[in-house]
Amino acid sequence: MSRSTKLPWYTAGFEHKLKPSFQKLLQEWSGIPAESVVPHIYQVREEAWKVFPWPCIGEFWFIEQGLLRHPDYALTLEKLKSSGGDAKFLDLGTCLGQDLRTLAYDGAPISSLYGADALQKFEASGHALFKDSDRFDSSHFITGDIFSDSDDLARTRETWDIVHIAMFLHVFSLENQEAASRNILRLLKARPGSVVIGTQTGTMDPGELQLRPPMCDPGEHKTIFRQSKDTMKDLWESAAKAVGIEVKVWTEYDEAEAEERAKGRKEKGEDWEKKERFFTGDRERRIFFRVERI
Template sequence: MTASSSTPQVGSRDHTVKWFDETVTVPPQARELLENYRHIPAAEVQDHVVTLRNKAWEVWPYPCLGQFRFLELNLANRADIYPQLLSRLRGGDQRFLDVGCCLGQDIRKLVYDGVPSENLAGIELEAGFVELGYELFRDRDTLKSRFAVGTILDEDWVVLKEWEGQYDVVQLGMILHLFTWEEQARVFEHAIRLLKREGDVAIIGQATGNLDGIASPSWRKNTFRHNAETFGKLISEVERSTGTRWEVTASLDDGLSVHDGKRTWDDPKTRRLLFEVRRKQE
């Protein structure tokens, strides 16, 4: 047996993979959310988080779940956009859609920070993650946000048609790096369909990137990991295919556990891609 066939790969539910942490120290911001949003007792938070993560791992074993990165509340930690986003959404007349919402942690943080939950929505491929989000935050009877299970890639998906033109901001969570270049272009084309036709609308997000901007073999196909330059080229293609114009801000940083040396299993040139794509005003 070759080393490649005997070594656990992404997609394995084996707890010995390098991207599975048995436990975690819950970050202060996440602990505050869990304790104060739905009043989970402080003494229960640690075990509650680990138990729910283990259930989510059985739904689908993404490395981000293995490393508890849903606790990092990455949207709230984006100082470049979060204060402005909160200001927009707290007013009650703008709507936010989280594509690839996972456990819905960013939606719950927005609600905790004063955004009306009925103006928030999520799309998630795995129904189990949506259900576990309710279990994690214990808010099934109070949260008014809507969730749809499916893929934004599907041209004929009924939700894509029903929700078309309804949102001011669409977030593409940690999903872009799961797709080929051509699929990524389709994701953006469909995200644009979900945005309102008028006004200051934007697509924001983050993804696994690479210093070189390269196609990266994954367990199923050659996906693409961007740097700022290749991401800009992708959006230029989307502009041509949609007849729209966008102002692009993109950068790489050492998120995704790169900074603390915990991502030893990945390409050393892996970085986190952060982006904001705003419609140009004529």
């Protein structure tokens, strides 16, 4: 994919997205002076864009602390803190690792926290953003492809108490989402209570979406599948059955996020949302989910 800064998801600014919690994280975890936080984020965006021009990089979604919004955040944090480092947490598709740093800042042992991504160079981008290579060393970053059965990520199967995935599955076709879900479940420890939690871009009207340039190359046929909360539940239950494990699945829409976007459309005009994000509209939803082994 082109690294051109003329791609529609390479947005001009992010200051309106910068929440006090992330500002505080950079100041207190990373030691960045308050007046330097904004230029620092711009600089890191440029470095990360050179690694790969994902919309989440161009649109500054890496400053969003997605896990912090999840209803299970407090429970997850408590599990990690009370385990004394024994419980293992994997942030799959970690990119710059903002959710790992949020957990660490809030008191989770770093010895419990790991990130995995298909692009190894995002490790350096995360260190550039958080200034913590002395704390999150390379042993906490796994390079791997969720579709592989033989790489470093696959070799960690059945070792994780908690696997977190945020804004990950929606980039795939339905067939690939099914394959990825099966392999994600294989990462969990083979015991009751091990769990996958996450957040997913979705819609109240599920179905296949054909991508068009610049989301794919000219002449390329590429589709993704957009889940609803009900089809997401079906996806995980089917994956669990395929790999021979029993699970309890919970899915729900993030209605607070939908209300925030609706308020923005009302106050700033209908075009506001289209300038902010690729998926738009009053039928779009973020989906929270939990898949727990029983």
